[in-house]
Amino acid sequence: MPSDSFSSHTTCVEVALGERSYPIEITSSxxxxxxxxxxxxxxxxxxxxxxxxSEVEKRWGSLFIKSFSEPSLPNGNRxxxxxxxVASGESSKSISQLAELWQWMLDRSADRKSVVIAIGGGxxxxxxxxxxxxxxxxxxxVQIPTTLLAMVDSSVGGKTGINLPTSKNMxxxxxxxSLVLIDTDMLRTLPKRAYLSGLAExxxxxxxxxxxxxxxxxxxxxxxxxxDDKTVRRAIAESCRSKANVVSEDERETxxxxxxxxxxxxxxxxxxxxxxxxxxxHGEAVxxxxxxxxxxxxxxxxxxxxxxxRQTTLIESCELPTTFPDADVKxxxxxxxxxxxxxxxxxxxxxxxxxxxxxxxxDVDQAYVARAIEACR
Amino acid sequence: MPSDSFSSHTTCVEVALGERSYPIEITSSxxxxxxxxxxxxxxxxxxxxxxxxSEVEKRWGSLFIKSFSEPSLPNGNRxxxxxxxVASGESSKSISQLAELWQWMLDRSADRKSVVIAIGGGxxxxxxxxxxxxxxxxxxxVQIPTTLLAMVDSSVGGKTGINLPTSKNMxxxxxxxSLVLIDTDMLRTLPKRAYLSGLAExxxxxxxxxxxxxxxxxxxxxxxxxxDDKTVRRAIAESCRSKANVVSEDERETxxxxxxxxxxxxxxxxxxxxxxxxxxxHGEAVxxxxxxxxxxxxxxxxxxxxxxxRQTTLIESCELPTTFPDADVKxxxxxxxxxxxxxxxxxxxxxxxxxxxxxxxxDVDQAYVARAIEACR
Numbered sequence: 001m002p003s004d005s006f007s008s009h010t011t012c013v014e015v016a017l018g019e020r021s022y023p024i025e026i027t028s029s030x031x032x033x034x035x036x037x038x039x040x041x042x043x044x045x046x047x048x049x050x051x052x053x054s055e056v057e058k059r060w061g062s063l064f065i066k067s068f069s070e071p072s073l074p075n076g077n078r079x080x081x082x083x084x085x086v087a088s089g090e091s092s093k094s095i096s097q098l099a100e101l102w103q104w105m106l107d108r109s110a111d112r113k114s115v116v117i118a119i120g121g122g123x124x125x126x127x128x129x130x131x132x133x134x135x136x137x138x139x140x141x142v143q144i145p146t147t148l149l150a151m152v153d154s155s156v157g158g159k160t161g162i163n164l165p166t167s168k169n170m171x172x173x174x175x176x177x178s179l180v181l182i183d184t185d186m187l188r189t190l191p192k193r194a195y196l197s198g199l200a201e202x203x204x205x206x207x208x209x210x211x212x213x214x215x216x217x218x219x220x221x222x223x224x225x226x227x228d229d230k231t232v233r234r235a236i237a238e239s240c241r242s243k244a245n246v247v248s249e250d251e252r253e254t255x256x257x258x259x260x261x262x263x264x265x266x267x268x269x270x271x272x273x274x275x276x277x278x279x280x281x282h283g284e285a286v287x288x289x290x291x292x293x294x295x296x297x298x299x300x301x302x303x304x305x306x307x308x309x310r311q312t313t314l315i316e317s318c319e320l321p322t323t324f325p326d327a328d329v330k331x332x333x334x335x336x337x338x339x340x341x342x343x344x345x346x347x348x349x350x351x352x353x354x355x356x357x358x359x360x361x362x363d364v365d366q367a368y369v370a371r372a373i374e375a376c377r
Numbered sequence: 378m379p380s381d382s383f384s385s386h387t388t389c390v391e392v393a394l395g396e397r398s399y400p401i402e403i404t405s406s407x408x409x410x411x412x413x414x415x416x417x418x419x420x421x422x423x424x425x426x427x428x429x430x431s432e433v434e435k436r437w438g439s440l441f442i443k444s445f446s447e448p449s450l451p452n453g454n455r456x457x458x459x460x461x462x463v464a465s466g467e468s469s470k471s472i473s474q475l476a477e478l479w480q481w482m483l484d485r486s487a488d489r490k491s492v493v494i495a496i497g498g499g500x501x502x503x504x505x506x507x508x509x510x511x512x513x514x515x516x517x518x519v520q521i522p523t524t525l526l527a528m529v530d531s532s533v534g535g536k537t538g539i540n541l542p543t544s545k546n547m548x549x550x551x552x553x554x555s556l557v558l559i560d561t562d563m564l565r566t567l568p569k570r571a572y573l574s575g576l577a578e579x580x581x582x583x584x585x586x587x588x589x590x591x592x593x594x595x596x597x598x599x600x601x602x603x604x605d606d607k608t609v610r611r612a613i614a615e616s617c618r619s620k621a622n623v624v625s626e627d628e629r630e631t632x633x634x635x636x637x638x639x640x641x642x643x644x645x646x647x648x649x650x651x652x653x654x655x656x657x658x659h660g661e662a663v664x665x666x667x668x669x670x671x672x673x674x675x676x677x678x679x680x681x682x683x684x685x686x687r688q689t690t691l692i693e694s695c696e697l698p699t700t701f702p703d704a705d706v707k708x709x710x711x712x713x714x715x716x717x718x719x720x721x722x723x724x725x726x727x728x729x730x731x732x733x734x735x736x737x738x739x740d741v742d743q744a745y746v747a748r749a750i751e752a753c754r
Contacts, residue, residue, distance in 0.1 A: 095479075099472050102548055106541055134511070137538060137549045138629070161514060164483055171479055172514045173550060252515070 009229075011237045015156055015244040017176060017251055024155060024180040024240050028229040031060065031183050035067035035079070038117070038142055041179045045115050049105055050083035051128040053120025056146050057085040059189050064119065082108040086124060093127050093162045095171075101131045115140045115178070121147040122154045126172070129160030133175035143177045146186040148198025148232075149283055152205075152239035155180045157247045157258075174252055184232045197283030199224060199318040200264075202235050204290060205242040207311060208263045211356035213238045218310070221317040260358050263350040264290035267373070270332040271324060280324070287320040288327075288376055296364070296372035297351040307355055323376045332373055333366060386606075388614045392533055392621040394553060394628055401532060401557040401617050405606040408437065408560050412444035412456070415494070415519055418556045422492050426482055427460035428505040430497025433523050434462040436566050441496065459485040463501060470504050470539040472548075478508045492517045492555070498524040499531045503549070506537030510552035520554045523563040525575025525609075526660055529582075529616035532557045534624045534635075551629055561609050574660030576601060576695040577641075579612050581667060582619035584688060585640045588733035590615045595687070598694040637735050640727040641667030644750070647709040648701060657701070664697040665704075665753055673741070673749035674728040684732055700753045709750055710743060 010027040023041070030037065039045055048068065052061055061083070068081050084104055086092045105114070116139060118128035125143050132141035145151045161172020187195055202224075206214030216238075217224070223231040243261065250257035268289030272280060280288075294308040315322050336347060347369060348362045387404040400418070407414065416422055425445065429438060438460070445458050461481055463469045482491070493516060495505035502520050509518035522528045538549020564572055579601075583591030593615075594601070600608040620638065627634035645666030649657060657665075671685040692699050713724055724746060725739045 095472070095476050102472075102541060106544055106547055134538075134548050134550060136547060137536065137551050159514065161511075164479060167483055170483055170513060171511050173511060174514050 009233070011233055013237055013240045013244060015176070015240075016248045017158075020158075020176040020251075022177055022179055024182065024237075024244075026151075026182045026184075026233050026236050026240075028184045028233060031063055031185055032067055034064060034144070034181060034183070035069075037181060038179065039079070042115060042140070042142070044113070045079060047080045047108075047110065047114040048082070048117050049108065049110055049114055050081060050117045050119065051101065051124060051131070052083060052085040053088050053124045053146065054085040055088045056120045056124075056186075057083075060119070060146075060186065061085075082110075086120075086127065088120075088123070090123060090163070090168075092123055093169075095162060095164075097127060098131060098162050101127070102135060105131065105135050110135060110139070112136050112139055115142060117142045117144065119144040119146060121145065121150045125150055125154050126160050126169075127162060129158075129175055129177070130162055130172050133160055133173040138175065140178045141175065143180045145180070145182060147190055148187055148195055148236075149201060151182050151236050152198060152201050153243070155182065156240050156243040158251070182236060184227070184229050184236070187227055187232065194281060195227065196225065196319050197281040199235075200283035200287040200290070200315070200320055202239050203311070203314055203318065204261075204263055204286065205239045206314075207290065207352055207355060208260050208350070208358045209242045209245070209356060210238070211354075213242070214310075214314070214355050218314055218317075221314060225317075225319055256360065259360055260350050263352070263358055264293050266336055266347075266349055267292040267332075270335040271327065273335045274328050274331045275324065275326065279326075284321055287315050287318075288322065288324050291315065291322045291376050292372045293349060293351055295375040296349060296368055297353075299368050299371060300351070300361070300364070302359075302361070303352050303354060307352055310355065325377050327373055327377050329370050329373045333370065336369070386610070388610055390614055390617045390621060392553070392617075393625045394535075397535075397553040397628075399554055399556055401559065401621075403528075403559045403561070403610050403613050403617075405561045405610060408440055408562055409444055411441060411521070411558060411560070412446075414558060415556065416456070419492060419517070419519070421490070422456060424457045424485075424487065424491040425459070425494050426485065426487055426491055427458060427494045427496065428478065428501060428508070429460060429462040430465050430501045430523065431462040432465045433497045433501075433563075434460075437496070437523075437563065438462075459487075463497075463504065465497075465500070467500060467540070467545075469500055470546075472539060472541075474504065475508060475539050478504070479512060482508065482512050487512060487516070489513050489516055492519060494519045494521065496521040496523060498522065498527045502527055502531050503537050503546075504539060506535075506552055506554070507539055507549050510537055510550040515552065517555045518552065520557045522557070522559060524567055525564055525572055525613075526578060528559050528613050529575060529578050530620070532559065533617050533620040535628070559613060561604075561606050561613070564604055564609065571658060572604065573602065573696050574658040576612075577660035577664040577667070577692070577697055579616050580688070580691055580695065581638075581640055581663065582616045583691075584667065584729055584732060585637050585727070585735045586619045586622070586733060587615070588731075590619070591687075591691070591732050595691055595694075598691060602694075602696055633737065636737055637727050640729070640735055641670050643713060643724075643726055644669040644709075647712040648704065650712045651705050651708045652701065652703065656703075657698075661698055664692050664695075665699065665701050668692065668699045668753050669749045670726060670728055672752040673726060673745055674730075676745050676748060677728070677738070677741070679736075679738070680729050680731060684729055687732065702754050704750055704754050706747050706750045710747065713746070 013024040116132035118125050145155050158174045158176040160175045164170045264286045268285035271285040297303040346363045351361045352358050390401040493509035495502050522532050535551045535553040537552045541547045645662035648662045674680040723740045728738045729735050
């Protein structure tokens with residue numbers, strides 16, 4: 001099967017990280033050939049360790065495993081495929097689940113040439129990626145994100161890890177995948193609310209990095225909401241390209257450049273922490289958080305109200321919330337004081353100057369922050 | 378305190394790994410200034426997470442902690458020092474001990490600027506190094522090896538990790554320290570047998586890499602056995618330099634170059650696995666393993682008997698064993714078949730061609746291997 005048989009509906013984004021560079025292939029309706037696609041990129045694959053999200057496994061598991069056993073595999077390779085499912089949800093990013101994966105890999109005689117394939121959302125990607133980063137001090141890793149959020153966010157950047165009982169993402173490694181495969185068909189089985197939630201991060205890239213992408217989103221929000229294949233592929237590709245540019249300038253989060261990806265997130269984390277678990281999806285909190293940040297930027301005369309208005313309209317047309325009536329200003333401020341981005345007690349925010357351009361602003365007056373939250377209640 | 382106040386008894390070996398390069402400082406009788414020495418190399422240190430081997434902590438703990446609180450610290454820095462001790466012995470390289478360290482670091486509010494300082498032998502270095510590699514996706518790490526084996530072996534190479542219940546060193550990361558500090562005074566409290574055991578790895582570097590070092594060892598074996606400061610410092614420095622050269626050519630063990638460091642180790646691992654836990658120290662098994670490898674090289678006409686004889690004499694003059702009368706040929710062969718260096722069932726060995734030069738030899742006839750073991754019973 002020639003490689004160009006994939007090309008008509010496939011966009012490829014290259015994440016440039018020197019010897020750790022890798023491609024993100026974005027396509028639609030190619031799920032039955034996914035095994036062959038992986039083999040084209042990793043021709044020496046002999047042993048696949050497939051780690052599924054348990055919900056994804058129910059829907060796509062047999063199709064995926066079957067795609068590795070097709071007689072049309074290139075070079076007639078014979079692949080040993082072992083698979084395991086981990087429970088959906090954040091609680092799988094635990095030490096005990098990680099220990100179970102390590103033992104499973106050993107029991108399946110995984111060695112340095114084995115390849116971990118993670119199929120699921122951010123939780124499975126983070127967990128399986130960290131297992132890959134640490135098994136025999138690091139083996140190769142393919143990511144197949146199945147949620148829009150994972151496609152546009154965690155598929156770029158190499159962040160892997162688990163939680164400690166009282167602290168998220170405290171343990172982990174920077175470990176770049178060898179390949180990321182995205183098929184928009186997988187979005188069709190995602191609940192609509194979860195799908196829309198992912199659009200918040202897509203909008204974020206327009207605001208922080210790319211006005212022409214923002215304008216394209218304004219024109220195409222209807223098609224995006226309807227999950228039109230071609231439109232979604234482009235939105236994913238542009239998002240990955242934006243994030244890849246930022247990450248390739250600051251792979252290990254040392255220069256501060258990567259911080260711009262946190263636009264809206266300081267508010268969002270405080271919303272998530274105070275709203276009660278499960279009240280808001282992450283992307284919904286990010287949408288409201290971006291509104292709070294834009295309000296703060298207007299109040300501190302960093303940007304015009306036009307930016308705020310255009311952002312509001314775009315978020316609304318993506319059927320995402322722009323306000324959260326139950327927001328508790330006082331407890332949100334307490335949470336924000338504990339945020340990792342706080343430097344010696346002074347609140348710092350990523351704020352927009354104009355569409356496509358943000359800056360890090362330190363030492364923001366708490367009264368302005370409180371008013372920005374109020375504005376979105 | 379000017380940095381050259383250390384220089385009279387200090388040798389510095391640079392491990393060249395690009396942006397991950399680091400120095401190894403080798404000295405004697407400077408333990409009371411060890412905090413100041415670390416600060417000279419890491420001037421922005423504000424929070425030290427000291428992880429001791431429990432035996433080492435009993436002997437050196439208070440001296441070490443005190444060295445951080447001297448008023449003579451450069452720049453008047455104030456350092457927050459937290460410390461913890463882990464039990465001596467291989468069983469500390471466990472998932473549960475690692476999880477405990479992670480939680481301890483979080484409880485002590487460690488962040489990305491905190492620095493892990495490991496003080497102990499290989500076990501503590503591997504464990505603490507892996508904790509450093511994975512806490513917030515990686516923080517800085519200083520190694521203070523306290524055994525000769527750790528000084529000449531695990532202080533170079535960046536291998537960190539833990540064991541799974543049934544398999545050693547399966548989980549880990551390549552994570553280079555920022556600094557290695559070696560003070561030969563710490564060897565004075567090591568049991569003599571453990572000290573001598575470390576000399577086996579020193580001899581190894583002579584055989585695999587450097588005939589002039591081998592000759593120097595022949596001339597100075599008496600002083601080495603007596604733990605003469607100056608002689609030991611030179612032996613450590615030359616060993617680290619040899620290993621650093623190999624590692625800088627093959628940092629992540631991908632080219633095969635690093636394999637030469639396993640001279641004698643395929644036999645040694647089989648000896649350790651079959652002799653019963655604790656019968657032989659690792660270095661003793663390496664000494665006998667090198668004798669078996671040299672016998673195999675002679676039998677396969679790869680080298681002269683002169684090499685074997687000189688190696689035998691040097692090992693004996695370092696008061697290390699050259700034979701193991703209880704060696705069980707059959708069970709050793711079974712273990713060797715399971716070794717990671719076995720390729721499709723064929724035994725592979727690092728064998729000497731002449732002193733200072735080894736090669737990897739594949740497809741060795743089992744009968745020769747059995748006879749090489751017999752020769753050292």
